[in-house]
Amino acid sequence: MLNTLVKAVAPNMYRYDEFDAQFVGERVNQFAGQVARRLSGELTEDQFKPLRLMNGLYLQLHAYMLRIAVPYGTLSSKQMRKLAHIARTYDKNFGHFTTRTNLQFNWIKLVDVPKILRELADVEMHCIQTSGNCVRNVTSDQFAGATDEELEDPRPLAEIIRQWSSLHPEFVFLARKFKIAVGATEKDRAALQWHDMAVQIVKNDKGRTGYKVMAGGGMGRTPYVAHVMSEFVEREDILAYLEAVLRVYNQDSRRDNIHKQRIKILINTIGPEEMRRRVQREFEELKRMGTLQLPREELDRIAAYFAAPKFETGLSDSIPDAGPDFANWVKTNIHKHKAPGYAIATITLKTPGQVPGDATAEQMEVIADLMDQFSLGEVRVTHEQNLVLPHVRKQDLPAIYARLKELDFASPNAGLITDIIACPGLDYCDLANARSIPIAQKLAKRFEDLDRQHQIGELKIKISGCINACGHHHAGHIGILGVDKKGVEFYQLVLGGSGAEDASVGTIMGPGFGEHEIGDAVERVVDLYLAERKDGERFLDTYRRIGMEKFKAAAYQEAVAA
Amino acid sequence: MAHQNQGLQMLTSNRLRDGDVLYRKGDGWVLMLADGEVYGDQTSAEAALAAATAELARNEFVAPYLFEVREVSGKIVPVKEREIIRAAGPTVHPHTGKQAAHA
Numbered sequence: 001m002l003n004t005l006v007k008a009v010a011p012n013m014y015r016y017d018e019f020d021a022q023f024v025g026e027r028v029n030q031f032a033g034q035v036a037r038r039l040s041g042e043l044t045e046d047q048f049k050p051l052r053l054m055n056g057l058y059l060q061l062h063a064y065m066l067r068i069a070v071p072y073g074t075l076s077s078k079q080m081r082k083l084a085h086i087a088r089t090y091d092k093n094f095g096h097f098t099t100r101t102n103l104q105f106n107w108i109k110l111v112d113v114p115k116i117l118r119e120l121a122d123v124e125m126h127c128i129q130t131s132g133n134c135v136r137n138v139t140s141d142q143f144a145g146a147t148d149e150e151l152e153d154p155r156p157l158a159e160i161i162r163q164w165s166s167l168h169p170e171f172v173f174l175a176r177k178f179k180i181a182v183g184a185t186e187k188d189r190a191a192l193q194w195h196d197m198a199v200q201i202v203k204n205d206k207g208r209t210g211y212k213v214m215a216g217g218g219m220g221r222t223p224y225v226a227h228v229m230s231e232f233v234e235r236e237d238i239l240a241y242l243e244a245v246l247r248v249y250n251q252d253s254r255r256d257n258i259h260k261q262r263i264k265i266l267i268n269t270i271g272p273e274e275m276r277r278r279v280q281r282e283f284e285e286l287k288r289m290g291t292l293q294l295p296r297e298e299l300d301r302i303a304a305y306f307a308a309p310k311f312e313t314g315l316s317d318s319i320p321d322a323g324p325d326f327a328n329w330v331k332t333n334i335h336k337h338k339a340p341g342y343a344i345a346t347i348t349l350k351t352p353g354q355v356p357g358d359a360t361a362e363q364m365e366v367i368a369d370l371m372d373q374f375s376l377g378e379v380r381v382t383h384e385q386n387l388v389l390p391h392v393r394k395q396d397l398p399a400i401y402a403r404l405k406e407l408d409f410a411s412p413n414a415g416l417i418t419d420i421i422a423c424p425g426l427d428y429c430d431l432a433n434a435r436s437i438p439i440a441q442k443l444a445k446r447f448e449d450l451d452r453q454h455q456i457g458e459l460k461i462k463i464s465g466c467i468n469a470c471g472h473h474h475a476g477h478i479g480i481l482g483v484d485k486k487g488v489e490f491y492q493l494v495l496g497g498s499g500a501e502d503a504s505v506g507t508i509m510g511p512g513f514g515e516h517e518i519g520d521a522v523e524r525v526v527d528l529y530l531a532e533r534k535d536g537e538r539f540l541d542t543y544r545r546i547g548m549e550k551f552k553a554a555a556y557q558e559a560v561a562a
Numbered sequence: 563m564a565h566q567n568q569g570l571q572m573l574t575s576n577r578l579r580d581g582d583v584l585y586r587k588g589d590g591w592v593l594m595l596a597d598g599e600v601y602g603d604q605t606s607a608e609a610a611l612a613a614a615t616a617e618l619a620r621n622e623f624v625a626p627y628l629f630e631v632r633e634v635s636g637k638i639v640p641v642k643e644r645e646i647i648r649a650a651g652p653t654v655h656p657h658t659g660k661q662a663a664h665a
Contacts (some may be wrong), residue, residue, distance in 0.1 A: 109580035
């Protein structure tokens with residue numbers, strides 16, 4: 001292993017100040033006390049459950065699950081090594097990267113949680129607000145600060161939103177969970193429009209930089225794409241505007257029906273126009289009070305943590321030749337970087353047959369070594385359950401690829417049909433109706449031939465084991481929803497969803513397929529696409545052009561014949 | 563309306579300190595489904611659940627509930643996939659969960 005040879009590199013990311021460290025430390029002590037009181041019987045399970053959820057601790061099918069926040073998906077190598085240590089010491093040697101860019105451990109003992117939280121605090125990590133009815137982990141573009149497509153780095157604003165929303169006294173007990181994302185490019189890699197609230201950094205017609213704010217997106221039982229609340233909010237007003245949206249939601253959302261408590265239901269009940277009016281009224285009130293202005297100095301202070309690294313100059317801007325396998329990996333997994341001679345490298349945790357998003361302690365440690373040796377000590381977690389080395393020299397790509405191959409993480413499939421999102425499903429989750437992971441594994445094996453994957457092109461399959469949609473099935477070009485019929489797993493197909501800038505809600509095709517039928521049904525859908533597509537069309541384009549009926553006829557053909 | 567269990571049943575819960583899956587046997591709990599007690603009628607199943615519920619204050623286990631089982635080739639197996647997976651472990655990681663002993 002490299003890690004005895006590689007010195008940890010301190011990346012440009014937010015660092016706890018004295019207040020942050022004290023805050024997290026006190027929170028760990030508080031929860032340690034609550035765990036002790038639960039074990040002694042001083043707290044009942046009903047009393048303890050909301051407390052553990054506030055600290056990211058769930059009770060799942062086999063054990064406790066601990067969800068660790070990875071703000072806007074950014075991890076240092078030191079943090080990655082700590083996660084590997086926790087996996088090895090307190091879990092079963094692996095962790096699972098989630099669609100909220102967090103990391104979950106599935107085999108945690110309640111008695112170990114205080115020790116784990118102390119270990120996390122040592123590397124400036126915690127589990128606060130990774131569950132419960134509060135503002136959850138803020139997510140962003142995994143290419144932030146590295147791509148030349150962005151107006152500016154979205155991470156400083158994401159960090160400011162994280163600080164503003166952490167234990168915000170008004171929003172600790174919302175009607176339901178509330179998810180926020182921040183982006184800064186036209187190309188949407190963060191599924192902005194699927195969030196309760198999203199901010200896109202934009203320029204107005206006068207060339208001034210500010211923020212477009214959207215709200216009311218969400219998956220689950222009633223999926224909606226977000227509505228624009230404001231096309232342009234001035235920089236100094238952004239927290240006041242976001243607070244206005246949250247305040248309207250907090251005041252006006254229904255709390256009497258768990259299925260109608262998200263902001264998407266409020267906005268689509270009263271209408272986006274009325275929502276904008278109510279938000280504007282609150283916003284003007286907050287502006288009048290003048291208490292929530294974001295001073296330029298504060299934005300600059302936070303932005304300084306994320307200052308662009310000192311990139312080397314004079315590097316060759318070409319990628320070395322290292323054989324056909326490497327060339328295939330470059331084709332799909334390498335993205336243009338803003339600095340000459342550098343590239344952004346996506347590590348898909350999706351080699352066909354693997355559990356999407358899982359990594360062992362050993363794999364995490366080698367990735368930490370790669371981060372230090374080749375990517376300025378940093379990695380990003382993506383909502384598609386992959387990892388990204390944001391700043392790598394093109395000349396180092398062959399060496400990185402070789403190490404990833406040893407890890408079995410060198411699959412050249414980013415954005416292709418085998419790069420599948422899957423929630424933990426019934427293999428772990430207490431809420432699930434059906435398994436997701438085995439379906440993802442079988443589909444990936446079925447389509448693993450690389451020539452065929454390239455022939456199919458961009459096709460995003462997303463699988464959820466229940467209607468809560470942690471696997472984003474509504475946003476899949478092909479979505480799969482697991483359902484329970486009298487204790488037996490069935491899978492519904494959902495076509496035409498998108499989590500990108502052309503966001504759309506997928507349409508359910510019809511009755512579900514059995515566990516052993518769903519793979520064939522997907523294959524018939526894909527074959528029809530290949531037969532029907534016109535030049536340059538992605539699956540999604542063909543679906544949007546020809547509609548559901550032909551796909552439906554193809555998918556059910558064999559099932560009916562059988 | 564809540565589903566009413568039919569036929570053979572067992573009682574399960576999770577251990578408080580580590581979340582491990584437990585099965586009721588007599589007045590206590592065991593770790594393996596094969597060692598647990600099978601209730602042949604609704605009255606005995608509900609009596610077991612009532613007894614366990616009364617023991618919640620001991621803070622040794624949480625959330626007890628009854629689930630359906632059936633006999634297949636002389637072995638007791640859960641009816642629903644969820645309980646099959648709880649009894650064995652994740653189908654995607656055979657070295658984890660209770661199945662690990664046989665992996």
